[in-house]
Each structure stands twice: as structure tokens, then as C-alpha cells.
Amino acid sequence: MSPTPPSTTSSSASAFSPEGLHKVTRKRNRVPLSCAPCRQRKLKCNRAQPCENCIKRGDATSCSYAQANVRKKHPPQLSASSSPDDMQNRIDRLENLVLSLMTNGSQSGGPAAALAAISGNSSSTGSVPLTGDVDIEDEAPNAPEESDTEQVTKSFGIMKVDNNKSWYFSEAHWATVMNDITEVRNFFQTHKKQYEEQAQKLEATKLPTDVSGSALLFGATKPLTRAEIMSSFPSKYTTDMLIERYFSCYDPSTHILHGPTFQAQYNRHWEDPSQTCTVWIAMLFAMMRLAMLSYHRDGDEPPEFRGKSLDMAGTFRNLVAQCLTLADFTKSYPNLIESLIFHLHGDLCQTREADVSVWVLVGVITRLAMRMGYHRDSKMFPNITPFQGEMRRRVWSFVRQADLLCSSQMGLPNMIRTSDTDTELPRNLYDDDFDENCKELPPSRPPNEPTPISYLIAKSRLTFVFGRVTEITAPLQPPVSYDTVMEVDAQLRRARDLIPEHLLVRPIEDSPREPPTLILSRFTVASVYHKAQCVLHRKYLVRAHENPRFTYSRRTCIDSAMELLRYQSLLHTETQPMGRLRSRHNRVTSLASTDYLLAATIICIDMYHGQRLQAAGRASSDSYAWGRERREEVLAALQRSKGIWEELQNETIDAWKAGAALGVMLSKLNLGYPESTAPAPTFEPQDEKQSAAMTLGLLSSGMSPVNPGHQVLNDPPYKMTEAPLPAQGALGTTVDMPGAPSPFNAMFGQLPDMQLNLDWDAWDTYIQNSTLDASSQWWPSADQVEARRRRLQEPPTPKETVFIGNVFYDVTREDLKKAMEKYGVVEKVVLVLDNRGISKGYGYVQFDSIDAAQRAVDALNMRLFEGRRVTVQFAQNNVYHRRQLNAPTRTLYIGNLPFEMTDRDLNELFKDVQNVVDIRVAVDRRTGQARGFAHAEFVSTSSAKAAMAILENKLPYGRRLRLDYSKATSRTVVGTDQSAPAEQS
Secondary structure, three states, X not given: OOOOOOOOOOOOHHHOOOOOOOOXXXXXXXXXXXXXXXXXXXXXXXXXXXXXXXXXXXXXXXXXXXXXXXXXXXXXOOOOOOOHHHHHHHHHHHHHHHHHHHHHOOOXXXXXXXXXXXXXXXXXXXXXXXXXXXXXXXXXXXXXXXXXXXXXXOOOOEEEEEOOEEEEEOOXXXXXXXXXXXXXXXXXXXXXXXXXXXXXXXXXXXXXXXXXXXXHOOOOOOOOOHHHHHHOOOOHHHHHXXXXXXXXXXXXXXXXOOHHHHHHHHHHHHHOHXXXXXXXXXXXXXXXXXXXXXXXXHOXXXXXXOXXXXXXXXXXXXXXXXXXXXXXXXXXXXXXXXXXXXXXXXXXXXXXXXXXXXXXXXXXXXXXXXXXXXXXXXXXXXXXXXXXXXXXXXXXXXXXXXXXXXXXXXXXXXXXXHHHOXXXXXXXXXXXXXXXXXXXXXXXXXXXXXOOOHHHHHHHHHHHHHHHHHHHOOOOOOOOOHHHHHHHHHHHHHXXXXXXXXXXXXXXXXXXXXXXXXXXXXXXXXXXXXHHHHHHHHHHOOHHHOOHHHHHHHHHHHHHHHHHHHHHHHHHHHOOOOOOOOOHHHOOXXXXXXXXXXXXXXHHHHHHHHHHHHHOOOOOOHHHHOHHHHHHXXXXXXXXXXXXXXXXXXXXXXXXXXXXXHHHHHHHHOOOXXXXXXXXXXXXXXXXXXXXXXXXXXXXXXXXXXXXXXXXXXOOOOEEEOOEOOOOOOEOOEEEOOOOOOHHHHHOOOOOOOHHHOOHHHHHHHHHXXXXXXXXXXXXXXXXXXXXXXXXXXXXXXXXXXXEEOOOXXXXXXXXXXXXXXXXXXXXXXXXXXXXXXXXXXXXXXEOOHHHHHHHHHHHOOEEEOOXXXXXXXXXXXXXXXXXXXXXXXEEEEEOOOOOOOHHHHHHHOOOOOOEEEEEEEEOOOOOOEEEEEEEEXXXXXXXXXXXXXXXXXXXXXXXXXXXXXXXOOOOOOOOOOOOOOOOO
């Protein structure tokens, strides 16, 4: 049997051009399963080695099986020229191709054109054109939701080459994100000389004590002897003062020493210093260096150190390097990793920008720690005592944090993979809870009990999930599904929920007596969470503009980025001379600065793409995603961030680059969106998700999706906002139509749009009143509005159901229920979602008694919940309240249909419904778009009742349908709702 010949039909050629210009050949490289003799004899082979037929015929030696041939991948032929100009031309062609794909969809050439652009296939460069078919492997059943172009560019980062020097940044680095924007890239190309002058200026301001971190690795100077080192050791008086200073102001992230044990070792050292290990002496020098740095930054040096603290810190740093070099730090010693960690922490405290030497030192520490087995949990090794195992967990937690965060700062892969370690988190214990002689560790204290190790545990838990984020977003890893992304998102939220109460971010004015170290610790822990969310969801920012499935990712990413910019502004203000954190010891680190820069670039790139879509005449979802008021807030945050970077530009080169890049972006973004005009909608058929007009409704009304005879009306744009309502204090989505009062204000009452508190009778009367003037039939009279406003001013009646507004979007029903259970028995929780299944930021909680609801209102109203000040009030109606239905008829009204629904979605909705005669989808005659409601006619009233029971449990696109029996008869005109409202919640 001959192998199956390769297919000559391209399954995707039509997706790129009608003529199949870029032909794709799919080859099925099948391997015969039968042995060669059985194939020749046309016998059934049992596939043994040798097979049964060959054994019977005494021909076992000839029993052989075919082997799979490795398919050779022929790289595209590239031009012989490799000058920078040629490479820049190729980059420009690739960028133009990507932009054309963004604006023209699938009509721009596909992967073959992308490969041609990468290879420089252009007549202007004289390169050899690609020949032959494009060889593409068969797609897996569960292929990721990425386009061909995204797969081509998936592994791209930035490889910067200048004067034979190269730098690489992964796609998660802020420089890669900003490099997507032509104007920013051109700015740095044209201002290269200015950048070099700024770098030289900053280099000249560095003090001689700011030595390179590579001094530890290369013996540039002659190493000292132990006697020479000990001759430089301070007196006991000075050492006691510095060690006491260290323990009084140390960073909680470096809580890796056991206090009582260190005190015993310290006392033994002074009994006989000659017997002290050189590595332990190095650790002592590193601790004294940190103490000197704290004196210098706080400006409170004792008289004997005044004016000399920074020089003495540099001396101690050199002594640390001399001790570790003398002892040969590549060997295993007790306290070796602790000494290196304190050495690293001192370097981090002295730098305000990303330093490669610090990252290299982290790599050395990581490798040495793994060589000493810190990455394996000690419970599996009986030769490690419980005390040693617990201290090793603390050390490894810091090492893994440093590896993840410093690698992310450099835009490079981290060295520790999740699968490489099984070391558990340390327990929440005081140092007095265990000692060197304990046979087993005591149980961990409650998570919310503040201990010195709480900060390290909370930050480590979030950082380790961030490590998982970096793994699935790594450019060279196989693409993961969006479900996997959401699973990691859930892991992040669970890690955030485990943050102890005392480490949750709260307003600084609410913490008048708390130490600055604790305040900064809260912001640091929260920043890790928001940074992880930004990195996890960043690649869906652009795709969410056109695919509503990824709107959650876009909203989460933007919200986290805005939180980071808020932290930057707040901390910058509070570190000023009159602020709570005015101590220089509490200045923002280089790691935090990188997070703020990443947040600013993410917001810039999102707004940039939204503006490009509008410039191309395509609808942007910015107004729907955050509203114009939120857009102004975003621009203000970017302006504030730019101002902060400009204030710091004489301290770090990263600040200069950040200020320049944000200046370029803001010059474009401040052009804004047109206020009085909106792009005319296009009625050209798009894909299924873009087509909101459903065929069943169009056919039943005699309309077609594209009707050139209709006059397109350029209505004023809606203005979406999700800001809290000032009168009610609740958070919801409102729609303000210019020039007229909204009927929703009179219908929805005190609370935002939700079916539970809507006055349906008033709505039905409104809709069915045919005597209203057509030009104003949507709007109530001024008397009606005023009467309704007076009713709104009356306080709500206490009941079992409470409304909660201004809830953080990440909060789930389970989170809300868990928070409310402390006030009483919670019977039901409703978290209101939009048409994409994403939280609108408010919900309802049903208690078993009014007293429980009253306790919730008293305790939570205008209090912080998950970082936001929420509104908690009594609802107008209980959760179980239902309006009275119309009398049963053969026709069902189906409201609150998502505008995104397609024919396939509609068929899926009615899949289990029987005896349907006709379905009429209401369509706007001006635009041809669906209006969000439909009527379904059945053969009998009993069939309509059965259908209602089935449809009540359906949630298309996460939305609850509004069902009723229609009052309409055969005179019903499609497109006019005569029985119930066509609301869009």
C-alpha cells in the first residue's frame, strides 16, 4: 500500500485571496503501521516485533517497520545584504504589513506575506523571492485563538544591536510594548545623541563608592588575608551600635535570620573572633553596610558617623567581597546565601534604575542556592533538622522572589521554573516559637496574625503565581488557551485574597500611627498583584478592541495599570518633605519604578490602538469600556506620571527615557476623540461576532442586512460612564443621550439598571402609549421626572436585601458572600454582569432577616472593601421579588437579548424548545441592527409555557433573559415592542 499522496488543495488559500495567490500545501506524513513483508503480501499484521506472519514463514529477520521521516524545514532565502539600513527597511515593511492586517482583516496576504516581509522580499532590496509552497503542519484539535500573523510574531522580543553590543528584551518588557509605536521608536532614533549626553551626565554624578557589582565575581584587586580583614573590623562598641541599627530598621523582605540564634552566634564571635567563619564575618559586614546606608538615607547619623556613613558603607561592601573571595564563595558554607542576600540588598538600595550587575548577582545567588539544595523542601531529607528546614524556606522565598522580580525588571527569563522546586512557604511564626533544639515545628499562627514573617509570606505567594504568569506568557513557549489564562487569573485572585488584613492597602490618612515601613509594605504587595495582572492580560489588549471575549482581560489590565499609576502618584507625594514617607529610607525602589513604567506604557498602547481604529473609521470600544470621564482620568494619570519622571530625570536614565516616551504619546493622545461627530457605522458584512442583525429577524421582516437605500443617520454618540452616581452613591452603567433627559433615570429608581428594581408597569405603559408624539415618545414629561425625583429622595424601607455598589471588578459572588456572612445568614448573592459576563461593579445580597441587612449597611456603607470605598444601602425590592406576568398566550416576549447574538446563538438558545412556529427578531429600520428583543410564536399556549420554563434558565452571553407573554396579536409590527421593554442592561 503506497503512502497517501500529499493534498494539493489549500484549505486556507481562500482566506487570503480569492485566487489562492499564496498556496498552502498540507502534507500528511503518514507512517505505515504494518511491516514491509505483510504489506507486500497484503496480509493483516499483528504489529509485533517480529510479527506472527513472518515467524510462521521463517522470515523473522526481514520483518521491519517504516520509520517516520523528519520533515526538513527550509528557511526562507534572505538577502545577502545585512546593513542596518536594509534591516530597518525590513522592519518597516513588516510593521506596514501588521498595520494593514489590523485595518483590513484577512484580505492582506496571510502568513506567506508575513514571511516575505520578514525575509525582506522586495524588489527594492534585490533579495531573492520566496519560491515553492508554504509547508504548514496539520493543526491540532485545540488550536489557540491566535491569528496567523500573531503566530508569526509570537516569538518576537527586542534584540537591540549597536556597535557590536547586543541587548534582548522579552515581549513582557515595557520597552517592547512601547516599541510597537512608531512615533516613540522614531523619537529615540532622532534623539540618540541627547540620550547619550544624558547618560554621560548621570555617570559623572556617581560617587566613587558606587562601584560595579561585578567586583565580587572577578578578582580585579589582590585579595586580602584574614588578618588584614580582621584588622579592619570595627570595635565592639561600633559593631553593637550598627547591628542594633540594622535590626531596628531592616527591610521585612529580608527576614531570613533567626534572632535568638544570631544573638548566640554574635556572642560566641566576641569570645574568640579567630574561630569565627569567614563567611559569617562577611554577613556581619553586609549587615553593618545596610545599617550605614539607613543612616545616610534617614539623615540621622550619630556624631561619630556624621558625614562618613556613605564612605563607610562602601568600605564594608569591599570587605564583604574580600571575605567571600577569600572563603571561595562557590563552595558550600553555612550563612553563605544569607551573606549574599544582604550584599544584594545593599546594591538594590543604592541603585535607582535597572542594573545588569544586580541581575547577574541574583543569578549567582540562585545557582549557589540550588547547588546547596534550597530548592528542595527539607521535609524529604531527615538529615536536615526542622529548624534548619524552616530557615531554608525563608531564604529560598527571598531568592525566588529576587529571581522573578529582577528578571522581569530586565525583561529576561527567570532562572527558577515552577517545576524545578518544591520548597514550601515558611510558616507564620515568631522567632521565639521555635529554636535549634526543637524536634518539630509548631503549627503556623493564623494568617491574619501580624508577625515579622507575614510580609515575606504574602509577597512570596503572589510572586510565585507571577512566576506562573511569566511561564505561560514566555514568547518561546507553546501558546496556551484563553481558559488557561483565566485559570492563572483565578490563582492570582486567590493569592490576593490570602493577603493578611494588616497588609491590605488603605488610605494613608487612615494610618496616622503606623510605621512607614508597614505602609510601604502594603503598596509593595499590592503592586506585585497588579503587575502580574498587567503581564498576564497584556497581549489581549489589542485583540479586545474587536473580540468581546477578551474584554475582561482588557478591563483587568487597564484597572491594574491605573492602580499602579495611582500608587506612583501617592508615594511620590508622600515621600516629599511634608509627606508621611518623607524619610529617604522609604524612597521608591528601582523595581517599583519599572512597574510604574510598565503600567504607563500599557495604558498608552491601549489608547493608541483605540485612536488608530477611530482614525481608520472603525468603531472603538473605549467609550463602552471606560467612558469619556474615565478617559480623562487616564490622561490625567499619564500626565501626572510624566511629571514625576521628569522630576527624576536627573537621577536615573530610565526616568529620562520614560518622561520622553510619555511626552511623545501624550502629544498624540491629547488630540482626543471628536466630541460632536461619530464615524458613520458600516453595514458591510463582517464575521459572525461582528454581525448583530440576526437573519431570522431580517427575513421575517423582509429586510436584508445591507440596504443601500437607507439613509445613514449620524446620531450624537452615547456617553458611557461607570462612575458612582453622586445622588445615590451607587456604581452603575448609565447612558446619557445628549439633548434630552434619559427615561432610565425615571424608571430605575434609586439603584442602577437591574431587572429587580425596574418599574415594569410604568415601562409598559410608556412603550404601549401610542398617543405620544413620535419625536418625543421616549422621554417623560418634566412633571413626571420631578415627581420621580422627589420619590428618590425618600430613604429606602429596611428589608432583607441590600444593594452594594462601587465594587472592584475582580470581586466574585463567592468573595461577596464570604464578606457578608459575618453580618448574618446570606440566602442569595446577585452580582450584576454585563452582556459579556463581566461584573458591572455592583450587586445585591439577600439576608435571612432585616437585622442582618441593617448590620451590613451600618458596617460597610462608605467603607473600604477590596481597596475601594463601597456603597451599601437597602434595595428597593428583595431578590425574590418578581413582577406579575401577562396572561398566557401563544407568543412569548424575549427581552434583554445580547446585541452580539448571531443566528447560531439564536438556534442554540432554542435548541431544547419545541413547537416553535416563528421567531421574529426586532430590527432597527434605520441601521439594520438588532434591537435586543424578539417574539416567539408557538403552536399552543401550553407550548409557550413550557418554553418559558426552559428559557428562564438560559444565560446567553451571561445575561438573564426577560420573559413575558406577549399582548401583541398578528398586527404586531416587527421592530416595535408592544408588550415589554427592549432594555439593554
